[in-house]
Amino acid sequence: MNPGRPSRVAVLGAGITGLSAAHELRQRGGGRHQPPEVVVFESAPCAGGKILTESHDGVLYETGPESFGTAKPQVMELVRELGLGSELMHVDHHHRRLLILAGGRLRPLPEGVGQVMPVRWWPFLLSDLLSWRGKLRLLGEPLIPAEEGESDESLGAFFDRRLGREALERLAEPILAGACQGDPARLSLRSTFPQFAEMERRGGLLRQSWRGRTRRLAPLAETSYPVTLRGGLALLPGALARRLPAGCLRLGAAVTKVSRRNGGWEVRTAAGSECFDAVIAALPAPALAPVLEALDPELAGILREIPYAAAAVVTLAYDRQGFSHPLDACGFVVPRSEGRRLSSAVFSSSKFPGRAPADLLLLRGLLGGAGRDSQAIGEEAAAARTVRNELRDILGLGEAHPRWTRVARWPAAHPQYTIGHALRVRRLESCLQSCPGLVLAGESYRGSGLPDCVRSGRLAAAKLLTPAGGRIAAGVA
Ligand SMILES: Cc1cc2nc3c(=O)[nH]c(=O)nc-3n(C[C@H](O)[C@H](O)[C@H](O)COP(=O)(O)OP(=O)(O)OC[C@H]3O[C@@H](n4cnc5c(N)ncnc54)[C@H](O)[C@@H]3O)c2cc1C
Numbered sequence: 001m002n003p004g005r006p007s008r009v010a011v012l013g014a015g016i017t018g019l020s021a022a023h024e025l026r027q028r029g030g031g032r033h034q035p036p037e038v039v040v041f042e043s044a045p046c047a048g049g050k051i052l053t054e055s056h057d058g059v060l061y062e063t064g065p066e067s068f069g070t071a072k073p074q075v076m077e078l079v080r081e082l083g084l085g086s087e088l089m090h091v092d093h094h095h096r097r098l099l100i101l102a103g104g105r106l107r108p109l110p111e112g113v114g115q116v117m118p119v120r121w122w123p124f125l126l127s128d129l130l131s132w133r134g135k136l137r138l139l140g141e142p143l144i145p146a147e148e149g150e151s152d153e154s155l156g157a158f159f160d161r162r163l164g165r166e167a168l169e170r171l172a173e174p175i176l177a178g179a180c181q182g183d184p185a186r187l188s189l190r191s192t193f194p195q196f197a198e199m200e201r202r203g204g205l206l207r208q209s210w211r212g213r214t215r216r217l218a219p220l221a222e223t224s225y226p227v228t229l230r231g232g233l234a235l236l237p238g239a240l241a242r243r244l245p246a247g248c249l250r251l252g253a254a255v256t257k258v259s260r261r262n263g264g265w266e267v268r269t270a271a272g273s274e275c276f277d278a279v280i281a282a283l284p285a286p287a288l289a290p291v292l293e294a295l296d297p298e299l300a301g302i303l304r305e306i307p308y309a310a311a312a313v314v315t316l317a318y319d320r321q322g323f324s325h326p327l328d329a330c331g332f333v334v335p336r337s338e339g340r341r342l343s344s345a346v347f348s349s350s351k352f353p354g355r356a357p358a359d360l361l362l363l364r365g366l367l368g369g370a371g372r373d374s375q376a377i378g379e380e381a382a383a384a385r386t387v388r389n390e391l392r393d394i395l396g397l398g399e400a401h402p403r404w405t406r407v408a409r410w411p412a413a414h415p416q417y418t419i420g421h422a423l424r425v426r427r428l429e430s431c432l433q434s435c436p437g438l439v440l441a442g443e444s445y446r447g448s449g450l451p452d453c454v455r456s457g458r459l460a461a462a463k464l465l466t467p468a469g470g471r472i473a474a475g476v477a
Contacts, residue, residue: 015049
């Protein structure tokens with residue numbers, strides 16, 4: 001082994017993070033150096049983790065993530081690198097608008113409202129999403145003095161303070177907290193959407209949004225809409241797995257323990273143990289904690305402090321004939337204040353046409369989220385019934401009954417970056433100082449969602465292949 005450079009690396013988990021890490025290790029190792037030998041351990045019978053594409057009755061549907069944002073370019077870059085560019089599928093031009101349930105009625109998010117702040121006057125003023133009182137309170141934001149200090153404020157407290165209760169409940173909570181199914185009163189603004197704290201510091205959210213308006217309006221056309229793959233997102237982990245050398249991906253191999261061995265690392269599974277120079281741990285924090293318990297109980301304890309919210313994804317296929325709603329949007333989100341059990345719905349066959357045969361309409365309803373876990377982890381039949389009833393009620397579907405329904409339950413779906421998260425990650429970094437060659441990566445730490453996972457996986461590999469003062473690196477990517 002070159003000093004500070006591993007020649008054999010274990011990657012734990014073949015989700016998008018682990019596969020991106022393994023891919024990067026093989027890519028980066030070229031040139032002057034031999035790429036390290038890589039072994040990817042995956043407990044499930046297939047690679048991909050939360051990315052799961054299924055098909056039924058001529059319909060392709062996703063039971064985990066269904067699309068990815070392009071403002072962060074990492075997934076786009078990887079898709080093109082893997083030769084999957086022709087599979088890219090954009091949100092249908094005519095169905096880009098998002099609806100918000102407010103006061104029991106679906107109302108469109110006004111044009112020009114990207115991430116919460118309006119950058120066009122008229123659509124915002126003419127919209128009925130906020131009352132006049134709510135609009136005036138939001139427009140008075142520049143008068144609110146910036147809060148001094150470094151406190152880790154909750155997302156809810158921040159938007160309540162700056163924009164008022166109504167804008168928090170009808171804009172910030174469903175759009176921002178809704179993305180990770182979080183409770184705005186518990187999520188840390190600094191760890192989830194630090195750009196807003198920065199905007200406050202630089203003169204206020206409205207002023208900053210208007211200053212960057214011309215820059216922001218152009219990207220609104222393309223990069224603020226998500227993208228998917230025509231043949232399903234599972235094409236991505238599939239292509240990554242196929243690029244790995246034969247025998248490198250061990251499926252059905254749950255890692256039970258990682259410990260130190262002769263200056264390197266020993267990885268144990270039911271089949272036995274193997275030695276490595278370095279380990280990239282790309283498991284969600286709750287799954288990693290027991291694996292590292294014997295190595296460092298403090299590290300395992302911090303991993304257990306990172307909470308996860310449960311979710312259930314219910315896919316429903318309706319006959320087009322007799323279906324009374326036009327589904328003329330990409331879907332809708334439901335603020336918590338509406339007191340509903342459904343948290344959002346995607347009109348999949350409008351958003352990505354071609355996903356279902358012409359005679360079918362495809363919808364996807366989401367249950368669960370922080371504080372609402374029980375709705376997601378209960379009986380499958382109950383989840384299906386709840387979503388069906390909520391859709392019937394909200395969309396006014398009358399007696400329309402789905403031709404078929406599929407339920408996927410995720411007991412640990414979304415990591416919650418609650419208040420204190422940044423400190424938790426710093427404490428992990430400090431524990432890892434004494435673990436050269438161990439790098440943690442994935443959605444639990446510095447960004448969840450596919451682009452951040454790809455970034456984290458690739459960064460973990462780059463970190464390991466860049467010796468730090470003659471020592472193999474360690475830390476959180
Ligand atoms: C319902 C849902 C909808 C989502 N929608 C979107 C979306 O539309 N867009 C978006 O960008 N993101 C979305 N996300 C988030 C995104 O899916 C995740 O952030 C991302 O897939 C996480 O990837 P990962 O590789 O870090 O973790 P995972 O995908 O969880 O992969 C971890 C892997 O480790 C394996 N594993 C666990 N324990 C062990 C062990 N002991 N030994 C070996 N292997 C083990 C697991 O089987 C799994 O394969 C969604 C998530 C969910 C749940």
